Amino acid sequence: MDKIVIEGGLPLNGEVKISGAKNAALPILAATLLAPGVHRLANVPPLADIRTTKRLLGLMGLQFEDGEPLLVDSTHLTGWMAPYETVKTMRAAVLVLGPLVARARQASVSLPGGCAIGARPIDQHLKGLEAMGVKITLNQGYVEAKAKRLHGAEITLDTPTVTGTENLMMAAVLADGTTRIHNAAQEPEVMDLARFLTVMGAKIEGIGTDVLTIHGVPELQPATYTIMPDRIEAGTYLAAAAITKGQVTITNAPVAHLSAVLEKFHEAGVRLSATESSITVHAGGNLTGVDIRTHPYPGFPTDMQAQFMALMSVARGASVITETIFENRFMHVSELKRLGADITVTGNLAVVRGRRQLQGAPVMATDLRASASLVVAGLAAAGTTEVLRVYHLDRGYAQLVEKLAALGARIKRVAA
Numbered sequence: 001m002d003k004i005v006i007e008g009g010l011p012l013n014g015e016v017k018i019s020g021a022k023n024a025a026l027p028i029l030a031a032t033l034l035a036p037g038v039h040r041l042a043n044v045p046p047l048a049d050i051r052t053t054k055r056l057l058g059l060m061g062l063q064f065e066d067g068e069p070l071l072v073d074s075t076h077l078t079g080w081m082a083p084y085e086t087v088k089t090m091r092a093a094v095l096v097l098g099p100l101v102a103r104a105r106q107a108s109v110s111l112p113g114g115c116a117i118g119a120r121p122i123d124q125h126l127k128g129l130e131a132m133g134v135k136i137t138l139n140q141g142y143v144e145a146k147a148k149r150l151h152g153a154e155i156t157l158d159t160p161t162v163t164g165t166e167n168l169m170m171a172a173v174l175a176d177g178t179t180r181i182h183n184a185a186q187e188p189e190v191m192d193l194a195r196f197l198t199v200m201g202a203k204i205e206g207i208g209t210d211v212l213t214i215h216g217v218p219e220l221q222p223a224t225y226t227i228m229p230d231r232i233e234a235g236t237y238l239a240a241a242a243i244t245k246g247q248v249t250i251t252n253a254p255v256a257h258l259s260a261v262l263e264k265f266h267e268a269g270v271r272l273s274a275t276e277s278s279i280t281v282h283a284g285g286n287l288t289g290v291d292i293r294t295h296p297y298p299g300f301p302t303d304m305q306a307q308f309m310a311l312m313s314v315a316r317g318a319s320v321i322t323e324t325i326f327e328n329r330f331m332h333v334s335e336l337k338r339l340g341a342d343i344t345v346t347g348n349l350a351v352v353r354g355r356r357q358l359q360g361a362p363v364m365a366t367d368l369r370a371s372a373s374l375v376v377a378g379l380a381a382a383g384t385t386e387v388l389r390v391y392h393l394d395r396g397y398a399q400l401v402e403k404l405a406a407l408g409a410r411i412k413r414v415a416a
């Protein structure tokens with residue numbers, strides 16, 4: 001298994017271009033199940049999770065022609081099962097549930113179970129589908145969903161779940177009548193999916209708000225669409241530039257969707273300037289500890305918590321980091337401590353006391369963003385940092401090593 005080897009301590013310099021958003025591309029690929037025909041998707045990032053999704057949709061009869069744009073032929077739907085082998089490696093596989101019941105009136109999707117960052121149930125997805133007339137049973141670890149017809153419903157989510165909102169929206173677009181999802185997730189990736197569905201012919205009101213109103217239509221058409229850029233990838237490069245005290249321009253960045261993140265970087269003393277689609281981190285400026293609290297969009301994203309913690313580990317003073325979305329998302333703490341960070345965790349709260357300097361060490365993490373935080377820390381640590389379990393990073397960062405090397409980092413991927 002490969003590892004990433006970093007010789008830290010060099011300031012990053014130059015320009016880096018952000019790829020398409022993983023968490024927008026995944027539901028949009030699933031949404032191609034809804035309309036037979038050939039869809040054209042541009043800016044789909046080259047990631048392991050995308051390859052997994054293509055394999056999964058391939059099991060259902062979809063065909064792909066790689067290129068820019070990616071062609072997805074969903075003319076023939078021949079299966080409606082998401083096996084355990086796929087769902088256990090990628091929870092987002094659960095996103096086929098909504099579109100499959102909408103088009104095929106049936107789906108068999110393995111229940112995801114817990115994962116490295118928390119229990120992550122899908123009860124809200126199932127509750128919403130049941131309200132639309134879907135009969136749900138659990139059989140040998142699989143959610144079996146069947147419906148004669150789907151009808152509109154009033155659904156209030158207990159929590160604004162991102163993939164739950166996406167699944168329900170994808171089911172509702174082909175239901176009879178109107179569905180209203182209250183307390184819907186407002187994440188930009190949910191908006192991107194809603195826009196793709198709209199291009200397919202769906203009728204959705206309230207995009208970007210916490211109440212989505214979906215008027216079902218009898219059928220949808222295949223669509224041509226460009227996936228939005230990845231705000232978390234952009235935020236990760238911000239952290240990498242800031243921790244190395246580099247001078248980096250991040251292009252193709254969804255600046256408007258990064259307000260909460262940019263504000264915290266600014267508060268922490270990072271010198272920034274931005275246009276509509278690019279952010280420049282300017283060298284100089286002293287890092288100061290600031291507090292963050294993760295929150296659904298437009299709050300500070302949980303997917304940036306670990307990378308921000310790496311930055312805070314070398315800031316002057318203390319920082320209190322509160323994780324409110326997932327109950328177990330501090331797995332990076334013990335590894336950051338191996339690099340010399342001073343962090344104390346009590347429940348969902350981490351107190352980081354900044355150190356002047358981190359020291360390189362071999363580290364590994366159990367999820368994608370935790371692994372990203374170790375790369376960020378390694379870029380600033382003195383000496384050699386080895387980040388093991390690179391497959392986590394392959395799931396969500398396109399050409400990470402190449403992009404960082406082009407910015408002047410001493411980083412390489414080697415077979416472990």
Ligand code: EPU
Nearest residue numbers: 023092120121122123124125159161162163164325326368
């Ligand atoms: N929740 C429930 N019941 C449900 C669904 C969710 O209790 O039916 C809880 C979860 O346990 C969690 C909270 O609600 O405590 C929020 O979870 P959410 O469902 O919003 O997360 P998700 O849809 O499974 C997506 C992203 C995650 C990101 C979260 C939060 C995708 C494919 N995944 O997950 O991305 O952290 O939203 O923003 O969109 C990542 O990219 O590294 C990643 C983990």
